[in-house]
Amino acid sequence: MCDDELIPPSADMTEEQWLRADPALAEGPVGERVRAMRAPRRRAVLGGVVAGAAALTVLPGGGTRAAAAARDGKFPLPTAPNRSGEYAVLLTGDAGTGEEAQHAVAAAARAVCRAEGVSLAVGLGDNIYENGPESDHDSEFRTKFEDPNSGLDFPWLMALGNHDCSGLIPGSGGDPSRGDREVSYAKGSPRWYMPSRYYNVALPSAGGGDPLVEFFAVDTNPVSSYVAQLDPHYRWDGPYMREQRRWLDGALKASRAHWKIVLGHHPYLNNGKHGSAGSYDGFVIGHYTSGIHLKELYEEVVCGRADLILSGHDHTLQILEPTTRTGGTRQIVCGAAGKAGDGRAHFGHPATWQNFSDHGFMVLKVSGRAMTVDAYTVDVATRTARLAQSVRTKSPVRSAAALT
Numbered sequence: 001m002c003d004d005e006l007i008p009p010s011a012d013m014t015e016e017q018w019l020r021a022d023p024a025l026a027e028g029p030v031g032e033r034v035r036a037m038r039a040p041r042r043r044a045v046l047g048g049v050v051a052g053a054a055a056l057t058v059l060p061g062g063g064t065r066a067a068a069a070a071r072d073g074k075f076p077l078p079t080a081p082n083r084s085g086e087y088a089v090l091l092t093g094d095a096g097t098g099e100e101a102q103h104a105v106a107a108a109a110r111a112v113c114r115a116e117g118v119s120l121a122v123g124l125g126d127n128i129y130e131n132g133p134e135s136d137h138d139s140e141f142r143t144k145f146e147d148p149n150s151g152l153d154f155p156w157l158m159a160l161g162n163h164d165c166s167g168l169i170p171g172s173g174g175d176p177s178r179g180d181r182e183v184s185y186a187k188g189s190p191r192w193y194m195p196s197r198y199y200n201v202a203l204p205s206a207g208g209g210d211p212l213v214e215f216f217a218v219d220t221n222p223v224s225s226y227v228a229q230l231d232p233h234y235r236w237d238g239p240y241m242r243e244q245r246r247w248l249d250g251a252l253k254a255s256r257a258h259w260k261i262v263l264g265h266h267p268y269l270n271n272g273k274h275g276s277a278g279s280y281d282g283f284v285i286g287h288y289t290s291g292i293h294l295k296e297l298y299e300e301v302v303c304g305r306a307d308l309i310l311s312g313h314d315h316t317l318q319i320l321e322p323t324t325r326t327g328g329t330r331q332i333v334c335g336a337a338g339k340a341g342d343g344r345a346h347f348g349h350p351a352t353w354q355n356f357s358d359h360g361f362m363v364l365k366v367s368g369r370a371m372t373v374d375a376y377t378v379d380v381a382t383r384t385a386r387l388a389q390s391v392r393t394k395s396p397v398r399s400a401a402a403l404t
């Protein structure tokens with residue numbers, strides 16, 4: 001059984017209560033991991049030394065962009081659209097396994113990114129399976145991110161997922177503070193872009209003036225965790241979520257970008273097995289497991305103001321329809337870069353296209369004229385991508401035309 005398929009026996013338990021309530025969990029592989037996590041973390045200490053050295057000396061990928069990054073240590077954010085007049089952005093989610101499927105998806109993406117003039121990537125959370133990083137320089141940053149993505153030499157706008165914020169139980173989302181390690185790691189990585197736990201990035205228009213597109217990366221974990229948050233700072237109604245909501249509301253309001261795109265690991269709407277915010281994994285009670293307060297955040301702050309919500313969590317590829325319910329905002333789920341889904345739809349939200357079986361990624365292309373999402377499925381054995389669907393939107397969500 002995959003760790004992220006673990007479902008708590010009841011909503012909003014603490015992790016200790018969860019383990020006590022299900023002795024099989026405590027005795028099984030999870031219990032072994034919990035005991036290992038409680039033991040001295042020799043691997044993490046040694047790994048930190050190795051990863052730190054690698055960050056200083058190894059810049060895979062070659063080429064002029066790599067050389068530029070080697071000079072100042074960072075791949076630069078794009079400052080102008082490509083020759084097609086677009087910003088082309090690689091979208092991946094739930095990638096960080098370090099296993100063959102992740103490498104195959106990245107290899108397939110390399111060919112597409114070269115052809116499409118991609119200059120930016122998005123990582124939609126669950127960046128480091130299964131427990132998240134053990135330190136700011138955990139060797140897993142190299143084995144589950146830098147190495148697989150070698151040659152994808154541009155900044156990666158990273159969002160935090162539940163596995164990145166694991167507590168005692170891998171994937172629980174029970175220790176949001178663990179995400180600080182990913183913020184810290186970003187300071188020394190050429191690719192990993194995460195200046196803070198939530199942030200926005202605007203890309204300029206070709207002729208100057210208002211930005212063409214702006215990304216808003218959101219931390220959805222404190223209001224979607226499988227367990228209750230024990231740290232008062234990260235409670236659903238605590239200072240962290242209140243401040244994040246204030247920031248997101250203000251940043252969306254202030255943005256003058258033509259296109260606005262919200263990145264959040266947990267989806268608002270989702271036809272995959274985890275379901276949608278407010279009823280995640282069948283739970284409709286409690287402040288955490290159900291995701292009810294993330295539903296409120298999406299509906300009260302994001303819907304009707306952002307053109308896209310990009311999410312992972314479900315290991316599937318879904319391009320859902322913008323509807324009256326979403327205020328014209330389109331939900332996209334792109335979480336199949338490391339793991340694949342269970343092959344079937346569990347819910348029936350209107351979808352333009354969806355795939356529940358294959359690994360894959362997407363490429364988002366934005367210009368002043370249109371925004372296009374290309375969905376690619378990947379054959380892991382041959383490491384090749386197939387363009388499965390292309391969806392084009394001409395009007396930003398603030399126009400009623402976005403709904404037609």
Ligand SMILES: [Fe+2]
Nearest residue numbers: 126161162313
């Ligand atoms: Fe997840």
